[in-house]
Amino acid sequence: MGESTKLSKLREKIDSIDRNILELLNDRGALAIEVSKLKQQNSFDLYHPGREREIEDKITSANPGPLPDESVLGVFREIISSCRALQSPLRVAFLGPEGSYSHQAAFKEFGAQAELTPERTIDDVFREVERARAVYGIVPVENSAEGSLGVVLDMFLDSELLVSSEVYLRINHCLMSQSGNMDDVRTIASHQQALAQCRMWLTERAPGRELLESPSTTKAALMAKEGGEVAAVAGELAASIYDLQIIEKHIEDSSTNTTRFWVIGKTSVEPTESDKTSIMFSLRDEPGALNKTLTAFSKAGVNMTKIESRPSRKRPWEYVFYIDFVGHHTSPEIEGILSEMRGGCIFLKILGSYPMGRMD
Numbered sequence: 001m002g003e004s005t006k007l008s009k010l011r012e013k014i015d016s017i018d019r020n021i022l023e024l025l026n027d028r029g030a031l032a033i034e035v036s037k038l039k040q041q042n043s044f045d046l047y048h049p050g051r052e053r054e055i056e057d058k059i060t061s062a063n064p065g066p067l068p069d070e071s072v073l074g075v076f077r078e079i080i081s082s083c084r085a086l087q088s089p090l091r092v093a094f095l096g097p098e099g100s101y102s103h104q105a106a107f108k109e110f111g112a113q114a115e116l117t118p119e120r121t122i123d124d125v126f127r128e129v130e131r132a133r134a135v136y137g138i139v140p141v142e143n144s145a146e147g148s149l150g151v152v153l154d155m156f157l158d159s160e161l162l163v164s165s166e167v168y169l170r171i172n173h174c175l176m177s178q179s180g181n182m183d184d185v186r187t188i189a190s191h192q193q194a195l196a197q198c199r200m201w202l203t204e205r206a207p208g209r210e211l212l213e214s215p216s217t218t219k220a221a222l223m224a225k226e227g228g229e230v231a232a233v234a235g236e237l238a239a240s241i242y243d244l245q246i247i248e249k250h251i252e253d254s255s256t257n258t259t260r261f262w263v264i265g266k267t268s269v270e271p272t273e274s275d276k277t278s279i280m281f282s283l284r285d286e287p288g289a290l291n292k293t294l295t296a297f298s299k300a301g302v303n304m305t306k307i308e309s310r311p312s313r314k315r316p317w318e319y320v321f322y323i324d325f326v327g328h329h330t331s332p333e334i335e336g337i338l339s340e341m342r343g344g345c346i347f348l349k350i351l352g353s354y355p356m357g358r359m360d
Contacts, residue, residue, distance in 0.1 A: 029086055036087035046087050049165035050272035052080060053355045081111020091115040093125045093134035097218040099238035105169045105261040106138045126155050129264055142260040146193045150310055153322055156280060156351050163278055163352030165263040168359050173198050173252045177224050177231040180245025187212050189220040190233035198233055201251040269354050271328040278324050278351040282312060289344060296340040300333055328353040
């Protein structure tokens with residue numbers, strides 16, 4: 001059998017598999033429509049992060065290769081997005097412009113079939129969801145290298161929105177310009193956090209270039225598009241959107257640089273097998289008040305994954321504490337902890353219980 005005949009046979013097998021995949025995709029779509037009818041009859045949300053995490057876990061545990069888990073997950077996320085779109089269009093607001101890391105996170109969580117709409121500020125993202133012009137919003141809340149975004153935490157002081165899910169996005173910074181030639185670059189622009197996350201690389205590999213802070217990585221990409229001597233530090237998606245040439249990829253100083261995003265909405269999320277809860281609270285000004293409050297977690301053996309404080313913005317020298325911990329607020333164990341905490345708090349607010357995000 002000649003090589004061309006072998007190739008033809010292999011292509012015939014691929015065509016047959018593709019037909020089977022197409023048939024199965026449409027079978028799945030038909031089932032999604034049936035699920036939609038049941039959801040509408042029972043007032044269930046179209047977006048069910050717990051169920052989607054469950055699907056992802058089953059897929060990765062069953063994946064024999066040779067395709068890597070992340071490639072397979074990317075395909076299935078688009079399948080889920082397409083099936084969700086058959087049920088109803090889903091509008092999601094994100095911190096723009098297009099090409100931002102928030103855009104990438106929204107795309108990762110909701111797929112290409114969702115209506116992803118960029119907003120100018122984090123306040124605008126909250127407002128779009130509060131006024132029901134978007135069903136969900138997605139905002140960055142914490143970076144592994146630079147810490148929390150206080151403005152997002154502060155928004156929950158006055159907002160009734162809830163955290164529906166968390167999304168982790170590995171931050172891979174690229175240096176990009178019109179020409180893709182480092183010799184043409186005189187100025188490197190980006191958001192201050194992106195520049196900070198690439199400090200060592202920029203010092204060693206781009207000495208003598210002016211570093212210019214911009215409102216966002218996407219704004220920096222637009223500057224690079226408009227000016228031949230300007231390069232931007234931004235994500236690879238921005239290079240594709242704004243037709244820029246990548247000079248070098250992965251210029252971040254830490255290979256584990258990751259940003260955590262929150263999906264925000266109006267409804268609470270049902271418990272899953274692996275949940276996290278976020279709360280905010282303020283304490284009376286008494287000796288040992290914080291220690292007494294946190295004792296409830298240690299007594300119950302519940303793991304706190306994060307704690308930090310922020311000025312309350314209500315009165316000088318009054319602080320609000322933010323805590324993340326493992327568990328769902330509806331479980332008897334967590335209900336007991338929160339009940340005990342309320343005795344020593346001026347106020348306590350549950351920001352949301354949600355499925356733990358997957359660290360890619």
